[in-house]
Amino acid sequence: MFAYIIRRLIGAVILLFVVSMVTFAIFFLVPRIAGATVEDMASRYVGKTADEAAIHSMAERLGFTDPLYEQYGRFVAGIFAGADYDTGAEVVHCPAPCFGYSFITRNPVWPDLVDRMGVTISLALGAAVIWLAFGVGTGVVSALRRGTFFDRASMGIALAGVSLPIFFTGLLSLTIFSYGLGWTAPGGSYTDFAEDPLQWAGALILPWITLAFLNAAGYARLTRATMLETMNEDFIRTARAKGLNERTVVVKHGLRSVLTPILTIFGLDLGILLGGAVLTESTYSLPGLGKYAVDAIVSNDLPKVLGVTLVGATFIIIANLVVDLLYAVVDPRVRYS
Amino acid sequence: MRKQRTVTMVAAGAAAVMALSACGGGGGSNNNSNGGTTATGPNAAIGKVFNPSDKKGGTLRMANAGDWDSLDPGDTYYAYSWNFIRLYGRSLMMFKPAPGQEGAKLTPDLAEAKGEPSADLKTWTYKIRKGVKFEDGTVVTSKDVKYAVSRSLDKDTFPNGPTYFNEFLDLQGYTSPYKDSDPNGLGLKAIETPDDNTIVFKLSKPFADFDYFAGMPSTIPVPKAKDTGTKYKEKVISTGPYRFETNELGKSFTLVRNEHWDPATDPNRKALPDKITMALNVNADDIDNRLISGDLDVDVVGSGVQPAAQAKILADQALKANSDNPLAARLWYTNINGDVAPLNNIECRKAIQYAADKTGYQRAYGGATGGEIATSLLPPVIPGSEKIDLYPSKDNAGDVEKAKQALAACGQPNGFETNIAYRAERTKEKAVAESLQQSLGRVGIKLNIKSYPTADYAKLYAGKPDFAKSNNLGLMVFGWAADWPNGFGFLKEITDSRTIKPAGNTNFSIKDPKVDAAIDKAMTEKDEAARQKAWSDVDRAAMETAYALPGVIAKGLYYRPKNLTNVFITDGFSEYDYTALGVQN
Numbered sequence: 012m013f014a015y016i017i018r019r020l021i022g023a024v025i026l027l028f029v030v031s032m033v034t035f036a037i038f039f040l041v042p043r044i045a046g047a048t049v050e051d052m053a054s055r056y057v058g059k060t061a062d063e064a065a066i067h068s069m070a071e072r073l074g075f076t077d078p079l080y081e082q083y084g085r086f087v088a089g090i091f092a093g094a095d096y097d098t099g100a101e102v103v104h105c106p107a108p109c110f111g112y113s114f115i116t117r118n119p120v121w122p123d124l125v126d127r128m129g130v131t132i133s134l135a136l137g138a139a140v141i142w143l144a145f146g147v148g149t150g151v152v153s154a155l156r157r158g159t160f161f162d163r164a165s166m167g168i169a170l171a172g173v174s175l176p177i178f179f180t181g182l183l184s185l186t187i188f189s190y191g192l193g194w195t196a197p198g199g200s201y202t203d204f205a206e207d208p209l210q211w212a213g214a215l216i217l218p219w220i221t222l223a224f225l226n227a228a229g230y231a232r233l234t235r236a237t238m239l240e241t242m243n244e245d246f247i248r249t250a251r252a253k254g255l256n257e258r259t260v261v262v263k264h265g266l267r268s269v270l271t272p273i274l275t276i277f278g279l280d281l282g283i284l285l286g287g288a289v290l291t292e293s294t295y296s297l298p299g300l301g302k303y304a305v306d307a308i309v310s311n312d313l314p315k316v317l318g319v320t321l322v323g324a325t326f327i328i329i330a331n332l333v334v335d336l337l338y339a340v341v342d343p344r345v346r347y348s
Numbered sequence: 349m350r351k352q353r354t355v356t357m358v359a360a361g362a363a364a365v366m367a368l369s370a371c372g373g374g375g376g377s378n379n380n381s382n383g384g385t386t387a388t389g390p391n392a393a394i395g396k397v398f399n400p401s402d403k404k405g406g407t408l409r410m411a412n413a414g415d416w417d418s419l420d421p422g423d424t425y426y427a428y429s430w431n432f433i434r435l436y437g438r439s440l441m442m443f444k445p446a447p448g449q450e451g452a453k454l455t456p457d458l459a460e461a462k463g464e465p466s467a468d469l470k471t472w473t474y475k476i477r478k479g480v481k482f483e484d485g486t487v488v489t490s491k492d493v494k495y496a497v498s499r500s501l502d503k504d505t506f507p508n509g510p511t512y513f514n515e516f517l518d519l520q521g522y523t524s525p526y527k528d529s530d531p532n533g534l535g536l537k538a539i540e541t542p543d544d545n546t547i548v549f550k551l552s553k554p555f556a557d558f559d560y561f562a563g564m565p566s567t568i569p570v571p572k573a574k575d576t577g578t579k580y581k582e583k584v585i586s587t588g589p590y591r592f593e594t595n596e597l598g599k600s601f602t603l604v605r606n607e608h609w610d611p612a613t614d615p616n617r618k619a620l621p622d623k624i625t626m627a628l629n630v631n632a633d634d635i636d637n638r639l640i641s642g643d644l645d646v647d648v649v650g651s652g653v654q655p656a657a658q659a660k661i662l663a664d665q666a667l668k669a670n671s672d673n674p675l676a677a678r679l680w681y682t683n684i685n686g687d688v689a690p691l692n693n694i695e696c697r698k699a700i701q702y703a704a705d706k707t708g709y710q711r712a713y714g715g716a717t718g719g720e721i722a723t724s725l726l727p728p729v730i731p732g733s734e735k736i737d738l739y740p741s742k743d744n745a746g747d748v749e750k751a752k753q754a755l756a757a758c759g760q761p762n763g764f765e766t767n768i769a770y771r772a773e774r775t776k777e778k779a780v781a782e783s784l785q786q787s788l789g790r791v792g793i794k795l796n797i798k799s800y801p802t803a804d805y806a807k808l809y810a811g812k813p814d815f816a817k818s819n820n821l822g823l824m825v826f827g828w829a830a831d832w833p834n835g836f837g838f839l840k841e842i843t844d845s846r847t848i849k850p851a852g853n854t855n856f857s858i859k860d861p862k863v864d865a866a867i868d869k870a871m872t873e874k875d876e877a878a879r880q881k882a883w884s885d886v887d888r889a890a891m892e893t894a895y896a897l898p899g900v901i902a903k904g905l906y907y908r909p910k911n912l913t914n915v916f917i918t919d920g921f922s923e924y925d926y927t928a929l930g931v932q933n
Contacts, residue, residue, distance in 0.1 A: 032471035047808070054852060055809040057507045063850060065503050072504075101526070116597065118579040123598070182633060197643045198634040199411065199627045259685050275791065296630040298599045306415070306598070306629055311803045 150234025286323025451918030652904025732880025762790020835883020
């Protein structure tokens with residue numbers, strides 16, 4: 012088990028390294044291949060009135076005139092040892108882990124990422140609890156009451172949940188519950204948990220439910236399908252034949268088999284969300300990683316986009332690692348070697 | 349049945365649009381185009397103060413769908429930022445907080461009076477008002493203003509702000525106070541401070557409109573001891589009625605009263621609310637919903653509501669009564685590139701002027717609510733602008749016969765083929781390209797539509813002459829807003845051929861010595877009325893070259909929540925005047 016974890020961790024680090032190289036190449040090599048000059052690339056970081064000399068000076072300060080491997084080397088070195096950036100008026104030190112420096116906002120990227128991470132984690136975990144509870148619960152009950160009104164109604168709602176985009180359900184929920192009824196806080200009202208837990212929950216309740224509505228639907232359908240299959244297995248018949256009560260049959264034997272595929276998909280979903288729930292954060296104006304990424308893309312702020320991409324990749328890799336380890340807990344047949 | 353209902357709704361919508369635009373200013377008048385007509389109801393905040401009040405107190409809640417370029421007065425160039433900055437900073441001059449065209453007039457702010465020019469218009473002297481203090485109680489001196497302007501010259505550190513001072517001051521090689529041999533950062537010889545209350549600007553060339561420069565945020569004083577360079581935007585030291593209480597970059601900030609602001613030194617600002625909150629990066633549709641529901645007071649960007657809210661407001665009489673639809677000092681137009689054959693021939697350019705159906709251009713921007721059809725470059729809200737229509741056509745739908753005659757004179761009787769560029773993310777510009785493709789097609793001019801990313805449009809594509817020429821971009825859809833509402837502020841950057849750079853241009857096409865000469869004349873005309881006329885002559889000269897096809901003078905639909913008091917559109921910014929606003933609750 013221990014050796015397996017170490018092997019997976021080493022694999023994760025290598026994967027992150029590859030992701031960082033590919034991402035760096037997409038942002039800094041591909042434009043050059045497509046014909047952009049270093050001045051073209053630097054022009055995004057100067058004002059609209061900048062002349063050629065100012066743009067070239069910025070290209071040099073950004074290191075665009077250096078070979079790409081040197082630029083990448085500096086970026087990686089910055090993550091471990093920090094980096095210095097010449098902003099014109101002064102040389103700014105970006106302490107480790109330095110994930111780059113935004114010449115548009117004139118700030119290091121890492122503190123921004125840390126700042127935004129709290130919002131995204133709050134959103135993703137809260138929503139995950141709701142969608143797991145409702146999705147799996149609805150799926151199990153639907154499977155056990157197959158063909159009933161509950162089954163048909165819940166699967167119908169689940170289909171709607173999967174089909175309706177979040178920018179629709181999000182704005183609709185704000186219009187009804189926030190502006191219409193005044194029950195919840197309007198968009199853009201996020202407060203840190205440490206500052207005021209009640210306001211924190213108040214600002215997140217609608218995004219949680221909206222995001223959970225979207226994801227719960229998929230989990231309900233997956234759970235129902237797997238559960239139906241499982242409940243027809245021989246071991247379930249055996250369990251019933253042994254005289255176990257139905258509750259034990261469903262929870263201990265049926266549900267346990269369902270959990271493995273649920274866990275797999277949950278790991279992926281949660282990892283992706285932790286990297287930034289772009290649509291939900293944009294709809295509710297939550298200052299999380301997803302909104303940060305969108306704003307960075309709109310303003311062509313490549314160091315920020317690179318930073319978010321790496322953080323997102325890290326979350327996905329970690330989430331998958333955790334899921335793989337949890338397989339053994341959920342399913343005793345799994346052994347790591 | 350459904351079709352019938354749709355038709356009815358469309359008709360109702362059109363009637364609403366027409367009713368609203370009829371109430372709106374403009375209507376073809378070139379005198380004061382933002383003059384309102386009703387005391388309440390639609391456009392009640394145009395041309396006069398709606399819900400006037402002197403009641404102090406409360407919190408003014410504002411939001412921004414994006415974020416500031418910078419809160420630093422030396423590093424900002426957004427119109428809404430220049431409007432808002434007057435709440436926490438005092439420049440030498442400012443736009444008068446008054447409705448309509450009165451709001452486009454300059455009035456002294458930190459200065460005691462307008463600038464005193466020398467006979468050759470190359471030296472401008474201002475007296476600083478006594479008793480003005482920073483938020484820490486330190487008295488503001490002329491050296492603080494000099495330092496502020498000096499640091500704004502450093503475009504490595506402050507890339508966002510305008511470059512007028514770089515262009516006009518007699519810099520003698522000076523680049524930055526951060527690289528200054530003077531320990532106080534006051535080595536710039538182009539600005540003198542003979543005493544604490546006098547500041548003298550020395551220009552490299554004569555300029556009659558320098559008071560507008562003195563009204564830019566870069567003249568808002570900055571105390572050198574508190575200057576943190578690129579970080580100053582995080583803690584700007586206030587001289588206005590409000591100071592920063594909190595500032596979370598990219599998220600929000602709060603302004604509270606500045607105890608050291610003395611109303612006796614400030615005849616311009618009412619400073620009604622006790623507090624101003626600003627939420628940043630808020631979903632644009634959400635902002636509109638919050639304005640309508642009363643959860644928010646102002647959308648600070650000041651370009652009007654989004655299409656979804658616009659439809660909702662126009663279809664609802666009660667909501668419409670709280671809306672304003674003013675003209676802006678913004679033009680949507682299309683450059684005609686003389687570098688691309690056969691558009692190097694003026695007759696071919698004229699053929700485009702005649703063939704274009706301007707009603708299609710207007711539809712692309714949302715019809716009458718989105719703007720008025722333009723026949724020249726200078727918007728009517730700019731004092732001195734005249735009605736110029738050198739290429740008239742019935743109902744602005746284009747004159748096909750004259751277009752064909754021009755094509756024959758150009759040696760292209762069967763038309764020609766060229767490309768038209770627009771900004772990819774701007775659906776309205778796409779609609780313009782498609783509309784022009786259709787209307788120019790009537791005379792055999794075939795347009796191939798090309799889109800380029802908005803962020804790099806001026807720097808890498810349409811605004812880069814080499815690229816535009818080599819990619820056969822004969823037409824380039826664009827838009828322009830005035831830095832300030834006068835001829836210089838609007839026209840110079842898009843008509844002066846000498847401003848054209850290898851990349852990053854704002855003038856994509858107008859290259860004519862006659863236009864340049866007209867600009868030089870206007871810039872040195874001392875008499876204000878004559879100067880306004882001279883800029884109108886620049887407008888006419890530019891239209892004679894046929895290098896630009898005017899499309900639409902922009903209008904925005906603004907929603908005015910009931911909580912707001914003292915509301916009016918100022919022609920200084922074509923937005924609600926943020927220094928005047930108050931709240932009922």
